[in-house]
Amino acid sequence: MYRIIAISFMLLFVSFSNAQNMIATPSSVVPCTVCHGTQLMGNKSNEAPRLAELPAWYIERQINEFKAQGRGVHPDDHSGAEMLPSAMLLTPEALQEVFEFIAVVKPPQPEKTLHGDIERGKQLYMQCVACHGAAGEGVEILKAPPLAGQNDWYLLKQLQHFKSGVRGANSKDSSVQTMVFASKALSNETDMIDIISYISTLNNETGTN
Amino acid sequence: MxxxxxxxxxxxxxxxxxxxxxxxxxxxxxxxxDAKLTSLNLPPANDKNKSIVILGAGIAGLATAYELEKAGYNCTIIEASHRAGGRNLTLRHGDLVDELGNPSICNFDDNHELYMNCGPARLPGHHQRILHYCKALKVPLRIFANSNRLAYLHDSKNFGGKPVRIGEHMADGRGFVAELAHKSLTTGQLDAGLTEEDIAKFKQFIAAFGDLKESGLYEGTERAGSTVDRMLFHAKPKAPKSLTELINSPLFSRLQFMSEAYDWGEPLMTPEGGMDKIVDGFMGALKSPVILNAQVKSIYQGDNEVEVSYVKDGKVVKHKANYCFNNIPAHFMSGIYNNLSENYRTALGALKRGKLFKIGFQMKERFWEDEGIYGGISYTDLPVTQIWYPSNDIFGEKGIMLGAYVWGNEQNEYFERMTPKQRLIVAAENGEKIHPGYAKYIETGVSIPWSRMNHMMGCGSRMSEDDHKKYFSLLQQPDGRHFMIGDQISYHPGWQEGALASAENALSIFSQQVGK
Known part of the structure; x- marks a missing residue:
């Protein structure tokens, strides 16, 4: 009980300090924040992922994927289809402003919405380490994005999409195909939830950027 | 029996x-x-709790400010969009069509009769709250034709794919129902419990209902028009369609009853010159600042105040008030930092985005008037679903016609995924099936997918039945000094009356709270 109270106090403190440190959104980033959240913390209701910790190289690749219609065109990729026209409009200058905003914005850690078997997830995560790193920090040279800090519901959705072919089917990117292949090794949703529950433990207190 | x-x-x-x-x-x-709304007449503000911040300048936010201002409160309205009104949006010449990823400018001619109501468009007589404000704000209304017996039901898979006048379907439908009911009474199977006199009276009703012959049979009716000139000859009704053919058409069985819905019952009304005259009315009456282009970033509740931070002109502004009325679409709330209670945030997360899609076409001629159609709606099973004919500017040179009005997730996504230009092409092709030659009258058009519109991203929020039971009443109550308002906090999302009811509910709880 005392532990819960202590944690709540800590959360309140973190939250309050975040309220104090709101950073103005550059005008060309405002359209992004409509869906991705005003501090780019993601928004489950809009199915828009957290951008706050994503590295520039990964975001740029994804925008290019959308522009090349490698992402967001599958009939079952509803949120991807919503992103596509916005990606089409993004200029390199606007994208640069997005990166600059990400570098300074520090939203609170995402809330956990999945509660799988963390120990089991830790074992299963071994197969992800080679590309995504032991701490889920991502490896640029392999084009594997960081996973730590991301919204758990978004990771689950993407794993499901990779496995079912919704994500990757239209892509010519070899790293995407690597992930499509890797997702097949996960036999069911329980595996996915366990892995993601473990990944959520890798989130640190102040964000990973 | x-x-x-x-x-x-x-x-x-x-x-x-x-x-x-x-x-x-x-x-x-x-x-x-329905309850009649008289003025809210809130008790006068007390000095301890005088400042109010209102998030979102939609109808609920504007009405809340209007009422609180009258009671002596100091209100500030913060609005993310470039305009006030929320989904009460009327597009005219030169207006920004603010779709995320597809911004454009409305190219209708510069003419006060050429406008499109992109959100609400009609007001039934029992929506006493919105009508009360129209009266109070001196917004002139006129009658709006919603149902029109001369408009069409178009079922692409039945009746040879040809549109049928709604009046014909109505006459045939009633005729056959009446004939059946009349027969049932005659055979004495259903008349137990009714006196002879009751039966005779009821038969009169049935005969009038379906326009039956004295024999009790339905053989067509003049109600559906005549095959010869009714002024120079005895009217000669069309032969009824066969019952089996009629009931085979899902449109016949469903869509002819659209205007039976309580909210679409004739006569309806609409503001002269566009629905946003109501927004203009509020904006003209309000003295409180309405800060546009100001996106809310955080809502923090302390013991005695609420601190809202928003971005304006590249700077973060912190605004403190004693109470907050929040009209922001609930699906944005998980993307806005806040310290509302966990239960309340879960409840907000259960409100899901709804979808609604409209197309407006500027037609260079009012060709529908040559078909005897002045206002009203045609229905089709094609993707555009509905076509609305303007009730204003009869015999004018041009007209703005609603070329699509689409509900349902799949149907909406079908249009959302297209470019704005593709959407207009599909809608033009659909229209051709109902009015041959339709496409050649189109001069320009706009499409409004509400679940893609900037700072809105949805229309008519939804909640699962389970979530509704669990959470809805929670959202009708404040969380500390924070009140959620908007049509989303009503049983009638997608209607201004729902938005106003939510504001009225919040204000009545508020005045009890601060009165203590």
Whole structure:
């Protein structure tokens, strides 16, 4: 009980300090924040992922994927289809402003919405380490994005999409195909939830950027 | 067998769809009445709790400010968009069509009669709250034709794919239902419990309902028009379509009853010159600042105040107030930092984005008037679903026609995924099936997918039945000093009346709270 109270106090403190440190959104980033959240913390209701910790190289690749219609065109990729026209409009200058905003914005850690078997997830995560790193920090040279800090519901959705072919089917990117292949090794949703529950433990207190 | 009143209603429902039951119930005075709104007259503000921040300049936010201002509160309205009004949006020449990823400018001619109501468009007489404000704000209204017996039902898979005048379908439908009911009474199977006199009276009703011959048979009716000039000759009704052909058409069985819905019952009204005259009315009456282009970033509740931070002109502004009325679409709330209670945030997360799509076409001629259509709606099973004919500017040179009005997730996504130009092409092709030559009248058009519109991203929020039971009443209550408002906090999302009801509810709880 005392532990819960202590944690709540800590959360309140973190939250309050975040309220104090709101950073103005550059005008060309405002359209992004409509869906991705005003501090780019993601928004489950809009199915828009957290951008706050994503590295520039990964975001740029994804925008290019959308522009090349490698992402967001599958009939079952509803949120991807919503992103596509916005990606089409993004200029390199606007994208640069997005990166600059990400570098300074520090939203609170995402809330956990999945509660799988963390120990089991830790074992299963071994197969992800080679590309995504032991701490889920991502490896640029392999084009594997960081996973730590991301919204758990978004990771689950993407794993499901990779496995079912919704994500990757239209892509010519070899790293995407690597992930499509890797997702097949996960036999069911329980595996996915366990892995993601473990990944959520890798989130640190102040964000990973 | 005894024919109870309930049994009688069930029988009607089986024969003619639930709208018949509805009408019959009305005649028997089963239905409750709508409350009439008189002015809210909130108690005067006290000095301790005088400052109010209102998030979102939609109809609920504007009405909240209007009422609080009258009671002496200091209000500030913060709005993310470049304009006030929320989904009360009327597009005219030169207006920004603010779709995320597809911004454009409305190219309608510069003419006050050429406008499109992209959100709400019609007001029924029992929406007493919105009508009260129209009256108070001196917004002129006129009658709006919603149903039109000369408009069409177009079923691409039945009746040879040809549109049929709604009046014909109505006459045939009623005729066949009446004939059946008349026969049932004659054979004495359903008349137990009714006196001879009751039966005779009821037969009169049935005969009038379906325009039956004295024989009790339906052989077509002049109600559906005539095959010869009715002024120079005896009217000669068309032969009725066959019952089996009629009931094979899902549109026949469903869509001819659209205007039976309580909210679409004739006569409806609409503000002269566009629905946003209501927004103009509020904006003209309000003295409180309405800060546009100001996106809310955080809502933090302390013991005695609420601190809202928003971005304006590249700077973060912190605004403190004693109370907060929040009109922001609930699906944005998980993307806005806040310290509302966990329960309340879960409840907000259960409100899901709804979808709604409209297309407006500027037509260079009012060709529908040559077909005897002045206002009203045609229905089709093609993707555009509905076509609306303007009730304003009859015989004008041009007109703005609603070229699509689409509900349902799949149907909406079908249009959302297209470019704005592709959407207009599909809608033009659909229109051709109802009015041959349709496409050649189109001069320009706009499409409004509400679930893609900037700072809105949805229309008519939804909640699952389970979530509704669990969470909805929570959202109708404040969380500390924070009140959630908007049509989303009503049983009637997508209607301004729902938005105003939510504001009224919040204000009445608020005045009890601060009164203590």
């Amino acid at each position: 005894h024919l109870s009143r309930r049994h009688f209603l069930n029988m009607l429902a089986a024969a003619g769809g639930s709208s018949l039951v509805y009408n019959a119930s009305l005649a028997m005075d089963f239905m409750s009445k």
